[in-house]
Every structure is written in structure tokens, then in C-alpha cells.
Amino acid sequence: MEAEDFSDLLSHLRRAYEDIIPRHGGTIVQIRGDGLLASFGYPETHEDDGRRATEAALDLHDFVRRIPLDLSPRTLPPLHLHTGVHSGLVLLADGDDLHGRLDLLGNTVNVAARLSDVAQSDEILVSEETLGAESHFYETTPRRSLSLQGIIQPIAVYGILGRAAVGTRFEARSMRGLTSFIGRQTELQALKGSLYDIIKGQPQYVAIVAPAGMGKTRLVEEFLRDSANSDCRILRGYCESYLSAEPLQPFLQILRLLLGLDYGMTAARAAKVLERTLAEINPDLLKYRFEFLRTLSLDPVNGQLESRNISLENTIAAICKLFDALVISKPVVLFIDDWQWADVASRQVLEAIRRGDNRTLFVLVASRELGDGNVAIGGANILTLAPFSADEAEEIIRQLLPGSNPFTVTRIRELSGGNPLFIEELCHSVAHDSPDHNRIGRIHGGEAWLEKLIESRVERLKPEQIDLVRTAAVIGNVIPTWLLERLTGCGESHPLIATLAAQDLIFPGEQSGTLRFKHGIARDVIYDSVGLRQRNALHKCIADTLREHGPAGAQEEAWELLAYHYGACGKVVEAAQYAEAAGDKAAGASALDRAQIQYGAALSALDPDSSQENYERWISIAQRLALACVFDPSRDQLEFLQRAVVLATAHHDQRALARAEYWVGYINYALGELAYATRHLETALAQATAVGDEPLAVQIRAVLGQACAAAAEYDKSLVLLDEAISIKRQFRKRGRLPVALAYSLACKATVLGDRGLFEQAHACLDEALAAVHDSGHEVEASILCWKSAVSLWQGRWEDARAAAIKGQHIAERVRSLYLYAMNLSLGGYASWMTQRSQKSLQAIVDATSWLENRNRGLFVSLNHGWLADSLVESERWQQARHHAARALLRSRRHDRLGEAMAYRAMARASAAGHNRKSPEVYLALAMKNALARGARHEIAVTQLCDAQIRLACGERAHVAELLDQAESLFEAMGMTWHIEATRDLRRRSR
Template sequence: MAMIPPYQQGVMVHAAQSDLSGTREERRYLTLLFADLSHSTALAERMEQEHYAALIADVHAIYQDVIERHGGEVEQVQGDGVLASFGLAGRAEDAGRRAVQAALEMHERVRCLATPLPDGLAPSLHSGVHSGLVLVREGRAILGKRELLGPVTNTAARLAAAAGPHEILVSEAALGPARRFFVTSPPQQLEVRGRSDPVLVYKVDARAGSSEAVKAAWRAGTEFLGRAAELARLDAALDEAMAGHARTVAIVAPPGQGKTRLVDQFLAGALQRGCFVLRGYCEGTLGGEPSEPFRHMLQALGAEAASATAFEQVLEPVAREQPVVLSIDDWQWADDASRSLLASLRTRRGWPLLVVLCARPVQDATGPMPADDVFPLPPLSADESRQLVATRVPGADPFIAAKICDAAGGNPLFLEELCHSAARGQAERRPGGANAGWLSQLVQSRAEGLDAAQKELVQVAAVIGNVVPAWLLETLTGRRIDDAVLGQLVERDFLFAGERAGTLRFKHGVTRDILYDSVGLHARQALHLRIAEALRQHTSGESRDDALEAMALHYDLGGDAARAADCAEQAADKALSLSALDRARALYRLALASLDKLPQTPESALRWVGIVQRLGRVCVFDPVRSELALGQRAIALAQEHGDASTVGRVHHWIGYMCYSLGDTRAAIRHGELALSAARATGDAKLEPFAVALLGEAYCAAALYDRALPLLDEAIVVKRRHHKGRTNVGLAFSLVCRAYLLAERGDFDGAYGCFDEAAACIEDVTHEVGATVEGWRSAVLLWQGRWQEARDAAAASWRVAERTQSLAQMSIARAMGAYAEWMLEGRPDSIGTIVEVLDWLRPRDSCLYRSLYHGWLADGLLAMGRREEGRAHALQALRRGRERDLLGLPMACRALALDAVVHAPGRAERYLRWGMRAAQQRGSVHEIAGMQLCAARVALRAGEEARALGLLDEAAAAFSRLRMEWHLAQAEALRGEVTRGR
């Protein structure tokens, strides 16, 4: 028997597959249209049977004719209703637009039926349109020629049921950017039975005229970013046209590259320069008419004829009065009549006319683009992409922003959609799964243009991942990296050479995810398992360690939970050892989820508990509140299957989770339980760690008298066991001791502890390094050494960025911004702190959150933004009730100074609150700071003697503590009092 090549052995992913019963099926992104005759029951009861049958026959004929002319397929007709699909055959990217156009035409034709009806009744339809991923399976006689299965079908049906007579409800997933082609209602949230989340829908009333579409695009548009060179090129062409030299310009780029947004921006400028603007688009389906784009323009002018002569006759008087700009979208689908009309217009060289064509590159183009200037539109640069994300998703943390930019690959349309997903709180979902149906259909349409070999290969690559090792692709498909089919995929802008030699990458992560979702479940699972096995057989030693993460993911998606758990746990341990916190967290979570799929035994339960403890180490530096639930379950499993020492260790790590989340009371409780268990069982290894946790938790609660002896005890033990490598526990305890000493006025002792903590770190990129430099910055801020504080915050930021710790990056960024505020007084520095707080809000976590609110109260009230400033001061007061006291005195000082102007009777109350918090902490520098603030308030009230007394006390403290900036403030205020006398 001849050897069968690997790519013919059933390994490849085919567009049509079979389920276990042998029925052919495939997963496709489709737009579905449901339509029903309104009041059909009343019509049937009040009409003669023959007349009602004739009405239904007419409606069915309308369904068939209109749906097919707009490129759709009638899937099922039952009674007076129809289910149609768009995007299954032919182009898919504009399926939503075509479905809505079909619905509008069906409604109009049913409304105009001449069938005699009883008085008071008129024929009308109600329709629903929705898009998404659908399982398409061969149908049976009772079900129609195909079965369309999944939630998209149900949602489309629910939208139709919710629509009233003459109404068309269209989801945002189906309409997307095509909304500008229609007159719609404002968007509304519709609760749909069977869905956990509401659907954003529009009522579509009519097709928009070209001028209405242009204006709608401008109104709906968001701030335009980038493309300065391309805009300048268009403006130069407009200058020539306005000088009487007719010009035609063509912008050529793949779908989603931003052609339409660029033209929208340009046309807005042309309108402001006094130009007359018309816009049309080409239809590529049977629903289009000859000279379609010029018909759109004539309709906007109130005319109907579309011959070259007639169009020019209508346009000529307009061109005599003002320059004219014609814009045509999707020129690659232009019919011969449109091409002929454009050719005639281009001979009118004396007209002040500019024609702007937008087209995508097509391989079977019949000739050169009919334009004087043709230019491509490249992807957005990395800087432009980051700027767009920052504008569309204010407050997005750096990791989410980087994810969006990486997945979009500079494609503006993908960037926009991913930003919308992030703004809806869906940033953590896989982009392909969260995308709107219209975007998925756009990608699918590009894939449909591939031949069978190209399509199979790109789908296999999609299952492998966004980065595709060439050896792995060859193992699975038999095609080498220099294979012609791979070269064709590179030319078609699907894949390109990866950063590492011997790899390929998808041009856009969104493209990869959508192609992945289109692969059938059974084929996808089988392929994942083959990939995992290929990785296992191909690697060994260090290369096996590098492949563990990929193996874990492929075993998981292939359904082998046991091997997924093994690989994920090993990969997570390695990631944690390398301080890759985000990867360690994701892999530990995968290991836990995989173990949950297996039968539970006492051994597997204790393994689960052990993984949660290691996840706790990640949470120390990058806490996530949702993981507390894992900790509570770990405690229950440890109590059921483990001994008292095991339970104590779980309490120890859950205590650290609570500590890092800012829940100090819970941290103290778990710390006490861990210490009690260690002493009861004689666990000499656990005891010093429990002592350290309890000391650090007391320190966070400003219970310094309880904290100091515990910290000293832990430090003595850990120093004894320090053997040269990074000692995280010793460094952490030293940091806590450092800021405790600073609170008590011993800044020199504090900096000594910071230096010793830094010396404990062998690897300068270890996450504890961000903690050391972060707290050094905080203490420098307390002492008023603003520039040094900013430098230390920058050092902390660099380590946190390397280790992917959002919590540490946030505090470092905020401290650096507050130092900048004190140095330069720039409002954007306070804006940075607001942004940082937004990063943390989704996690509902932050150690010493009151600091952020204190800084913001101080800055915002000083800038005159009273409502915002007072809101943050209130948040600091609320945090104070949870024993988070660090930001409370600062917030009270800001409130007191604000009250002097706006509510003098309240100033003393705020001063008392702030002084009480400072005294509770035993914070020498905060007490002096409150005295300085009280002196300012007393001076405003005319109490000069009291002000001088307070200044004497504050200045003496500032001098003793070497707080030079604060001392200068006190001396300046004293000078004001003296001069006033």
C-alpha cells in the first residue's frame, strides 16, 4: 500500500466535517434573519381560507425572491414565517447589511400587497436579525435542508418575537459599522430569554440616503488618531481639485485597515472647506443595481436617472457653485456601468471635482485602478495603537492594553472592537469568543477566498496558536516552511515570519481566534491532542520545560485533564521561579480546573490544596479577590483530608492573600490560626513564617506595638537561614520593619532596613524588589524628598513591569505621579493617579488603598475640583474604618484647608480626625504634618498666637526628622505671621 502523506490522513481540518452520527456539519459565522407575518392568527380567522392561502403564497414568494436577490438563502419556511441565512455562500463580511436590506424590502413589499383583507387589518411583518457562530448541520425533511443550531438561532428568533408590526430589531453583533447605511433608533438593551446578558439592539426604519449616511458616520465617530501622512495626501489632492483640476484618488487596503474612518475624517474636513460631498458604495451581490454608487448619490440629490450623461447633467450645476467630492466605498465590486460612468467623469478635467475610491486588494483585478493616485493604507504603528486604546478605554491597565494591541496587529477595526469588549468588561475573554458577529464574518469572508489547501493549512495553524513553530506545522501537515501554500498565506496577509527563527505568526490575533472557533469541536479536540503529543515527543530536558505551558493548554483543550494538570503545574512552578507572575497565575488556575475534571481522591485533594498555596505566593505581589474563594475551598479540603499542620499552612497563605488585598482584619485572623497550628503541632518550618505574616498584618493595621516584636523575631530566624540566594521572606519582613521605623521617626533606621532587604535579592528582577523600592519611595515621600521618591518609584515600576504585577506597577506609578505633583504641580500627574485607581477597580483589591485616596484628595482639592476631591477624601475615611490609616491624615488635611474657604465650622473637626489617625499610628511625621496644617487653619481664623505655637512644635519635629521641605514650609508660614504683625 502506498504511503499516505500526513496531510491526507485525516489530520487536516476540513470545512465540512462529520459528528459521531455521520451527519455532515460545520461551524460558520452567519447572520440569521427571522421574519413572521404580524397578526396572522387574526387574519386566518377573519379571511376566507382561499384568500388567506393566497396571502401566504404571496408572502412566501416575496421571501424567496428578496432573500435570494440579497445573497441570502431560505433555510426554513413554516406557516407564515421564514428563517434565512446570510454569509453561508459568497461574501460574508457584509452579511449583516444585506440581511437588513432584505428585511426592509420584504417589509415594504408585504405592506404593499394587493390581497383583499378584512377592514381594520393590513399586512405587515416583524423581523429579527442577529449574527454569530452557528453549527450548520445537514437537515432532514421535517427540519429543512439545513439545521442551524446554537444560541445565535435562538436569539434571532427572540428578536423577531420581540418586534412589533412593521418593526425590524437588529443586534449590534449583526449591524456593527453598517449602521451608518440605515436610519435607526438609539440602541437599547433587550433582555432575551435564554441569555444571561442582554442584547444591544436597534430598530431599523429605512435605508439612509448617502448624505444621511455620511452625516451619521461623522456623528457616531470617535476621536480620529494617526494617519497624518494619508490625510495630507488627500488634502493635497483636494487642493488641486479646488483649483479646477479634477482628480481621482484610490485608497487600497484589506478589510478593517481603516479606509472608511480615514475617508470620514477627510470628508468632514472637506465639508468645512465648503465642498459639496456625496457618498455611495458598490454592491457585490445580486441585490445591487447598475451604477449602484452613483444611484445613491442621485437619490441624495432628489434624482433617479443613473446614466453617465444624466449624472453629469445633475452634477454640473452643483460643480459651478462649489467644489464637489464624491466618495465610493468597495470599488472592487464596481460593475461595468459604474466603471464607465467614472471614466466619463475623469474626462471633465476643468471641474473642481475630487473622486475618492476605497477598495481592497484583489488578486483577480481586471486592470489598473482608475485613479491618478493610488496609495496603500498600512497598519497603525505600535504608538498609534497604544494611543487609540488609551483613548477608547480610559483606565485600561497596561497589560490589557498590550493584549489588545498584540491581538489587533495594527488593524484599526480590530482595535476598535477589542476596545469595545474591554469597555464592556470582557477584556479577559478570548477575543474571538467576544467579537461581534459582523467582525467574525469579515474574517470568515477573507478565509472563504482561500482554496481548499490554504484553508486547511490556516485552520491547523489556528489550532496550534498565534505563534506557529514551523517543525510542528510540518509534522501535522507535511508542509515545510518554504511550501508554496504557506507562501500564499503570507501573501494573503494571514501569516508572516515570526520574531523567532523557524516560526510563523498570525498577522492578527483576532483573525487566529475567529478561525479557531470555526473549526469543528471533534476535529479541534483531536488536533489539540496530536499537537500535545508532538510537543512531548519532540522535546526533552530544557526544551521540554519550555514546551510545558503549550502542552498543558493543548492537553486541556484536547480533553486529557490528567496530563493537562501535570504539565500546567510544572509550567506554573517554573513561571513562579522566573517571577513571571501572570503566567504562573494562569497556569495554576488551569491545573486546578483540570484536577476538578478528575475523580477526587485524598491524594488529589491535597495536591489541589498545595497548588492553592503556591498560587498564594503569586497573590502576595499581585492579588485578585476572586481567588479568595479558592482559598476557602482549600481550607475545607485540608481539614477533611490533611493534618493540622497542613491546615495551618493553608491559613498562612490565605492570610497573605487577605493581607495583599488590604483586608487586614482577615489577614490577622488567618495569621493567628496559622501560628496557633504551628505551635500546637511543633511545625518549626511553619512557625517563623506565621510569625512574619502576623507581624506584617499588624503593621498594615498600624498596630505597631504588636507588630515590632513579631517582625524582629521573624527577622532573626530568617537571617540565620539566609544562604546567599534571594530570601523573599526576610526582605519582606525588613520592608515592613523599615516603614514602621519611619512612622516612629527613625528614617535612618528605615533606610538601613531597605538596604539590607535589597541585599537579600540575588535576582534584581525578582518581584520582591518592586516591594523594596516601592516602600522606599513611600518613606521618601513622607520625608519630603520628592526627586529621590520619584527615582525609587521608577525603579519599582521597572521590576513590576518585568514580573507583570499590576498591583506593584500601580502603587509605583501612583507614588511617582504624586512626587511629580509635588515637584512640578502638573495636573496630569493627579490624572495619572486617577488612571491607576481605575486599573485596580475591577480587581477590588489594593493594600493601603487609602494612600491613593489621600493623594487624590490633596491634589484635586488643591486644583479646585472640589466634588472629586471630597469624594476621594470620603473614601479615605471609609478605609480608615478598616484600619487602613496611611492616607487618612492627608485626606483630613486637604478637607480642613478646603473647609477654611467653604465651610469654616468644619475645619477643626477634620483636623481632629486627622490628628487622631496620626496618633493611632504613632506616626511622628504625620503628627507634625497635622500641626502644620492646624497652624494654617489658625492663621486663616486670625489666631496668630495659636498658629505660632503649632509652628514651633511642627518645625522642631521637621528639623529633628530632617524633613527639609516641610521645615521650609513651616518657616515660610512663620515669616507670614511675623510680617503680618
């Protein structure tokens, strides 16, 4: 193009930018050449800013496609834009000639720019977190993940193809799929009662009032479904805050649908349809046909329906007459959603309708708030919606995240504050982004649109309310009232606190003298909106106030808070001091997850290279961290322990090196990495012996015995365990819980139990449990776990189930996912053996997935063996093969306890024609594993399985011999259930 033509084109394009962007509520930040940077959400925040930006992009793309490029003597191909839209937090600064009207800093701008670069010709790429569920307002490409240059995490995006035929936010969000209708039965019955009243000729006016996301529309949808079956006429409309919302929006929607008019109709066609419809309703309405035409904005010049000024007085009269006519034929339910955004004209129309003599009219509106003249619903019966109860919230979470563990469920419930929308979005985010459902901290990718919803609520507050709620957010989710009052002058009874409660932000906490945020998500979003320097200053002020003015006798309770606030403001020495103290306190209370977090924070804050004192302290904390991980191990903690090895080596500290190697070995054992565990433990034992640290050497030999027991190296294991048990019995200290002795006894019991020495095994378990009886310590859950396993091997199903249930309760209290999952699996298999319920089987599947998602493999071969066995019995052959293969893979990593069961399952599947190899091959492999372990119960069960298969295949040879051998072993081991199974098979074989 010639320069002058190109300049004209750019001017044309810039005028379009300047027209379209503000029309959707955006701000032009910078125009450079033909490129545009625009922001939505400043200076005024809207919950639908992501949608506004997307709408603006669609309009701009459409405009550019239609720019004529007829430049003689040739016509150029049409122009196309390419656009990226992303949402998130930015730092705003005043702009200049170089940076534009505003200077936007932060990763959000970089992501948007990269998306624009990646977008193809005429493509609009919008990140998933920008739109969330509102992506259903558009026709989109499938969700895909993009790795962008300079951006660490992949970004989930949609390509926007055009607008979808979706009218309301509820419709858009429901396209994701509605959960079952949960709770709200009292409110639903109240609505049904009002419906019954109008049928009897008593007009009703009800306003459902609750904050965003509380399920107002979902409740009404459930009610209207019943109303439609009651021979009522249902009329519905909704209000919008969007800039394009027209006056009388809800009533225009109702009229167009009721009267059969569309935007695209010509004047003549609209008039005919209108007259016919009015005549069908009531011929007396025909005299108002011109009022309806004007109300519906029929433009007589171009013959199209479009917006224009209307006479409100005539409109009110016409609509009132229409409703008068409608209620004569049948009861009418008029529902208007999002009434908080209703314009003045709509309020006047509704008031006029209500003043009419319409005895069978039910007016129902849903609104977010009352007061300050925002909503004209005086005289309505107010129906408020409370957050979901804990049980209701957990029911929804389990629907949306099937198989989620209880710790994840609790965390989502706490973050959501019982808000149904927040629950759904957190669940969808976890399902998309985190196979490890246990790690939910602050909200993350997928919910920026939800942050906008919260930000828009906060920005509507008065300045003094905003300052107060931001200070509260920096304090934390739970806010001591004395602390807030000292910082802000606002106590629990202050009017500003009451206004924040009315805004559904802060309300009295469960403990006396505290406030808390209604929703953990809201607290996180408000916290992020506080500037860095202001935030750091507040953290320091809070920490100093807690330390200097905290209530007498409550210093220990404040340790976690002090560690958090000093760490947040960069005071690392103080942060480490209080985090260490908080970790010790949590470990003493068996709050394993809290102890791990606090010890990790202390280690991160300390610099072990700065001084010998800091080094020794760092090593000491690392050892306590390891102790907190034993019953709930995590690979994340291994990094600290491996660094302890490096530090001890660098300081030539042989004692610390021996201890660090010991803990690395111990955690690897707890994670099921038995080969690594043995290697590190043997290294640690050699070093401890070299430096003469006999107490440590005893501990190492004990754990080495435990690791050998887990790897089914029983002869070596018993020697080491017996030595450790003898020494620990000899030096047992009065008043101190003998955790190490009890656990060593439990490990010895598993060896004895696997060898079929059940009487001796139960004696060890009884001694172990007596040593820690009702202590609530995590080791008790671990011992109960093994008591259940030994009972399963012996066929004592009810005893196994009872022990597992008790262990599960303790594991839940100390928040050990590993112990919880293993006890759940043990109890599940025991229940399966007595009830054959699919629910029991699903419990094992869920627990196994929790463990494997977190790379926790200790004894997981048992889980897969149980599943393979159960699934073969259920004739689910493919799934059975999968779990058998998983058991065999674990066996290669020295976890051999589930191997024989997996091979027996494959033998039965083969006998049913569902494996390539013969049953004899699998039975031989099962027997090989049982003999290698010296597992007499496995030998006998394999013989019984062999007899069952032979008999089912019609091969009676050797059946009697196999049954004799199996029964003899079962009797020697006291396996009553198996004895009866053997005798029953013998009777059937005759």
C-alpha cells in the same frame, strides 16, 4: 377570520417571505404558520449579513403593514410582525420536513427567538453585536440591555425604527465619533504631492490598497478636507457588494449629485434641472442631455427616476465629455471608495475617463485587494497602508479608553495586529462590557459583525488555503514553521503560505522559524469555525507531534503549548503535567500572570479526589499558585485556595490545612482584606503550632506582622516582624534570594517611617534593597514602593519619585498591576508636590480606578488621601469630598494610612466654606488617627495645617504655638521641606 380567508392570508405572507428573504441574500430555514426562521451568511458569507437581515426585516414589516384586511362586513385592524435578529456561530445540519431546509443548532438561534418573543407589535429588535457600528445606518431606539429567559448573559439590543440618511459604511461608523488622525503622514503627503501635480497640469491616478479596516477612507477624508481648500472640485462615489447595488453605482451617485437630480423627480422637472445644470457647466453638453437622462434611468412612462437598462457606449461618451468640460474650469478630484466591488461597466467608464486628455484630473480609488482580475486599476500609482506601529496603536487605544492600564493597552494592540478598525471595536467592546479592562481574552459580545467581516475573507480562499489557515489557527497565534510543515507539508517558503500573507492573514513572526497571525482576532474567529471533533483531533495531533518531534533542547519552551493542546483535546493527565511545569518555569522567571494561568490550568485539569497522589499534588500546586499571587493578587485565585482548605479538612491533613489557611490569609492581606487576613492567619498559626511545623509558624508570624503593620497595629506588628527578621537573618541560605527577609524589612520600614523614625526606616529599606539588588524580582518593586512612600512622608519628593519610577518599570516587566498602580500613584503624588500638574493627578486617579475595578484594596486609602488633598488645593470640592469619603471607608476596613490626610483635606475645604462641619472637627479627627498610629509626621503636618487654616481665617491665637510644635517635630524627623514651609508661614504670620 374564516379559515379560507386565513389560509389565503398565510399564502400571501409566505410568498412575501419567499420573495424578500432571498432578495437580501438570506435563506428560508423554516416557515411555520405565520412565523419565519431565516438565516443570512450560508452558504455564502458576507460581511454585511447582519445589515442584510435587518433590511429584510424592514421590508417584511412594511409589506405586512400594507396587507389589506377588508373582509365584509367588517374591516380588521392592520397586521404587524414582531422580529428578533441575532448573529453568532451555529452548527449546521441537513434539514427535514420537521426542522426545515436546514437544522440550525446553537445559542444564536435561541437568542434570536427570545428577542422575537420580547419584541412588541411591529418592533424589530437587533442585538448590538449583529450590527456594531452599522447600527448607524438606521434610526434606532437607545441601546438597552435585556435579560432573556434561558440566556445567561444580558443581551444589548436596539429597536430598529427605520433607515437613516447614511450612505456609506464610513459615514455610519464615523457617527460613533472619529479619533484624532494618527500616523499615515507619509501617505497623506504623497496624496498632497499628487494634488500639487494635477494643479500643474499632470494627471494622476492613485489606488490606495489595504485590507478592510486599515483606514483607507479615513486617510482620504483627511486629504479631501485639504483638497476642498485648494479650489478643487471634488466628486465622490462608492461601490457596494449588496444585492441592490445598481450597475454604474459610483458614477450614478456622482451624476445625480452633480446634476442636481433626485429619485423622486418627475420627468419634466428632471429634464429642466438637467438642462440648466449642463448649460452652466458647458453649453456644448446640452446635446448629451438625452444620454444623461437614459443613463440616470428616467422612466418616461411613470415620470420617475429608477433603474433600467442603459446603453454603455453612449453613457461612456457622455460622461467623458462631462469630465472634459469640468476640468477646464478647475482641477477635479474623483474619488471612488471600495473599488474592489466595482462592476464591469464602472471599470470601463473609469478607463475611458482616464484615457481622455484631462490634465487636471486626479483619479483616486480605495480598494482592499489587487490581483486575480478583481480590480481594474492597471497603471495606477499604488499606495499601500501598513498596520499601525506599536506607538500609533497605543495612542489610539488611550484616546478611546482613557485611563486604561498598560497591560490592557498591550493586549488590545496584540489582538488587533495594528488594524485601526479592530482597535476601535475592541476598545468600544471593553468600554461597554468590561469595567475591568485587564481581562481581555477572546473577542466577545459586540463584535459578531466583525467576525462576519473576517469570515467572509476566509471563505473567499481556495479550499487548500482554508484547510491550511484552520490548522494554523488551532496551533495558535504564533506558529512554529517546523510544526506546520510536519502537519500540512507546507513550510515557510511554500506558495500557499505566501498567498495567506498576501491575504493579510499569516506572515513571518518576530522570532526566526515562526509564523504568526496578523491579527489575534482573525485567529480566534478562524479557530471557532473549525468543527469540534476536527479541532480536538488536531489538538491531539499537535500535542503528540510537539512531544515526539520537537526540536532538541526546546522541550521547556513547549511546555505551555503542550499543556494547552492536551487540555483542549481532553487529555487531562498530560495537560496537568505540562501546565504545572510551565507554571514553575513562569514563576521562576517572575512572569506572574503566566504562572497564575498555568497553575490554574493544572488545578482545573487534576481531580484531587481520585487518589492520594493527586490530592497531594493538587495541594502542592495550589500553594505555588498562592505564591505567584502574592505580588499580584486576584480574588479568582481565592477559590482554589479555599478549596484547598476544604480538601485538607476532608483528608484530615492538619499540616496541609495549616498551610492552606496561611495562604488564604496571605492573599486576603494582599487584597487589603485585613480583618479576614488576620482571622485566617491566626487560625493557621494555631494549627501550625499544634502539628509542630515551626518553619511554617515563622512564616505565618511574619505575614501576621505584615498584616498588623498594614492595619496600623504597630506595637504587635514590630514584635512579630522583629522575630521573623531575626530568624530569617540567622537561617539565610547562600545563593538563594532572601525574598521573605527583604519584604519583612520593608514592612518594618513602613512602621518606622509612619512613626517618624525615618533614619531607621531608610536603613531597613537599604538592607532590603541590597538583599535583592537588581534581581528584577517582583519583591524589589514592592520594596521600592515602600521606599517611595516613606520618602513622601518625609517630604523628599524627588527621592520618592525616583524610587516609584524604578518600581514601576519592574512591575511592568513582571506584569503586576497592583505594584504598577501603586508605584504610579506614589510617583504621581511626588510629581504633584513639585510641579502641581494635572497630568500627575490624573495618574493617581487612573491607578486607583484600576485597583478598585479589580477589588484590590491594600493601602488604597493612601491613594484617596492624596487625591483628596490635591483636589482641595485645586478647589475641586465635590471630587475632593468623594475621595475623602473613599479613604474613610477604607479606614473602616482597617486600611488607616490615608485617613488623617483625608480629614485634613476636609478641614481645608470647610475653612473655604465647602463642608457642613467646622475645620476644628476634622482636624481633631485627623489628630486622633495620627495619635492612634503614633505617626509623628502626621501629628506635625496636622499642626501645620491647623496653623495655616487659623491664619487664613484671621485667627492668630495659638498659631505661633502650633508652628513651634510642628517645627520641633519636623527638625527631629529631618523633614527639611516641611521645615521650610513652617518657617515661611511663620514669616507671613508676623
